[in-house]
Amino acid sequence: xxxxxxxxxxxxxxxxxxxxHLNLSFESGKITGLIGPNGSGKSTLINLLTGxxxxxxxxxxxxxxxxxxxxxxxxxASFDITRTFQDVRLFEQMPVIDNILVVxxxxxxxxxxxxxxxxxxxxKAKEVLERVGLWEKRNELAADxxxxxxxxxxxxxxxxxxxxIYFFDEPFAGLFPEIIKVVSSILKExxxxxxxxxxxxxxxxxxxxxxxYCIVMDSGELLAEGKxxxxxxxxxxxxxxxxx
Amino acid sequence: MEYLIxxxxxxxxxxxxxxSLNLIVGYTGLLSMTQAAFYxxxxxxxxxxxxxxxxxxxxxxxxxxxxxxxxxxxxxxVLSRFDGDYFTLGSFGFNVIITAILVNWRGFTGGxxxxxxxxxxxxxxxxxxxxxxxxxxxxxxxxxxxFICQFIVRSSFxxxxxxxxxxxxxIQVFGYNTKYYKxxxxxxxxxMASVAGAFYASYLSYISPAQFDINESAxxxxxxxxxxxxxxxxxxxxxxxxxxxxxxxxxxxxxSGIAEQLRQVVYGLALVFLxxxxxxxxxxxxxx
Numbered sequence: 001x002x003x004x005x006x007x008x009x010x011x012x013x014x015x016x017x018x019x020x021h022l023n024l025s026f027e028s029g030k031i032t033g034l035i036g037p038n039g040s041g042k043s044t045l046i047n048l049l050t051g052x053x054x055x056x057x058x059x060x061x062x063x064x065x066x067x068x069x070x071x072x073x074x075x076x077a078s079f080d081i082t083r084t085f086q087d088v089r090l091f092e093q094m095p096v097i098d099n100i101l102v103v104x105x106x107x108x109x110x111x112x113x114x115x116x117x118x119x120x121x122x123x124k125a126k127e128v129l130e131r132v133g134l135w136e137k138r139n140e141l142a143a144d145x146x147x148x149x150x151x152x153x154x155x156x157x158x159x160x161x162x163x164x165i166y167f168f169d170e171p172f173a174g175l176f177p178e179i180i181k182v183v184s185s186i187l188k189e190x191x192x193x194x195x196x197x198x199x200x201x202x203x204x205x206x207x208x209x210x211x212x213y214c215i216v217m218d219s220g221e222l223l224a225e226g227k228x229x230x231x232x233x234x235x236x237x238x239x240x241x242x243x244x
Numbered sequence: 245m246e247y248l249i250x251x252x253x254x255x256x257x258x259x260x261x262x263x264s265l266n267l268i269v270g271y272t273g274l275l276s277m278t279q280a281a282f283y284x285x286x287x288x289x290x291x292x293x294x295x296x297x298x299x300x301x302x303x304x305x306x307x308x309x310x311x312x313x314x315x316x317x318x319x320x321x322v323l324s325r326f327d328g329d330y331f332t333l334g335s336f337g338f339n340v341i342i343t344a345i346l347v348n349w350r351g352f353t354g355g356x357x358x359x360x361x362x363x364x365x366x367x368x369x370x371x372x373x374x375x376x377x378x379x380x381x382x383x384x385x386x387x388x389x390x391f392i393c394q395f396i397v398r399s400s401f402x403x404x405x406x407x408x409x410x411x412x413x414x415i416q417v418f419g420y421n422t423k424y425y426k427x428x429x430x431x432x433x434x435x436m437a438s439v440a441g442a443f444y445a446s447y448l449s450y451i452s453p454a455q456f457d458i459n460e461s462a463x464x465x466x467x468x469x470x471x472x473x474x475x476x477x478x479x480x481x482x483x484x485x486x487x488x489x490x491x492x493x494x495x496x497x498x499x500s501g502i503a504e505q506l507r508q509v510v511y512g513l514a515l516v517f518l519x520x521x522x523x524x525x526x527x528x529x530x531x532x
Binding site: 050051052072073074075076077078082083085089090091092093094098101102103105106107109111112113114115116117157161 | 396398399400401403404406407409410411413414415416417418419420421422424425428474529
């Protein structure tokens, strides 16, 4: 299974250091909680690592062998990396099932032009949609789903990628307790399969429950890292994150 | 009867144009205002190949298709650097440039006066000189293009186009280099528009740059929007609606002195009301 490391990663926006020469490692078979106050650079870091935003300098190392000085978003799937977004980004005016099928079918223009989804694509789509309880909604437009269902669909889309490295950007935000249970079980399942799971989350109870390792960011810098209970009891973390 | 055949030919030609632009605007979300340029390239390529080089219509069509595809790839490559409104403005600019080339390259295009005496198509000794036979030819081509469009939008490729329309950045993260998909559909749409241009040139037997200016691009866009975005049938309905409505208004008994002006007003109002009460168009599946 893949790991992902960053060395000296740097990004600034108009003079503000969003990610300031970070050195981090995300291990396989673990859920790494990535926490920090609003604006600390957590989502920016995920955007940098998935190519949604280009970084200014530094290196991203995948599975110890692949060193990337530039990350293109469309290359990340080939490195078995996938993600969800902080603000849900679905293909709104497409049916639920198409939101899944579109990530399952062939890449490449000619190949995809002469391909309609096949039985195994449908079976995989059914598997991930059933996992999040959305199979019955498969023919509805994504735009017509409730907020919680939209979050679940985004998670199902990430699952459909069958990646090695998953970035979940606040997947629990605004969810009802029963849906939180579903998402928690999915994350644990991925960890148990040896996947690398990075979880950005503000709910400390969930971080304690789910994370094997915890990284705290503040103002684009690494504030602390270690076992969740150890990290969350550190004075600097409490001051920066909890404002206490 | 001749009048009805004429209308059917015009509707068929504009249906092809609507179908071609619907792939780009309706399915991919690229609000292009340069479709008339590819329509014009197809018309001029056919006209020049037939009148200056004595080529058969069908060979001339192929040349037009190739030229349009190459132009679309070049224009699309430049436009791929722009998003949203800037893309639309850039595409607008390219239509102006192509029209200017057609006007100013006099030795080749005939300049503002255009190219006359463009022959009708002929195949295996049969010339489609009658309007009925010409209609059959255009109609068959329109049907073929309709099915090609259906094939494209039902394929995995078509699903990616829709995802690009919905959220280009998001679909990139799942392994799609969207630039190539946009270029491909831009070129495919241009090739189809080129076929419409070839039929138009051959049907009227005369073309001039004014027929392919930015107003024509706006009209083709209107066909797609009124018919309904992201629905191939919508492009055909849109073409029929926008061509038949002004014709139908000719039969309304407006006062003779202001009949033409009133027709224009009613036509405009009909379009405004349609957009107000049915923004997705007649049979559209997607709203801008």
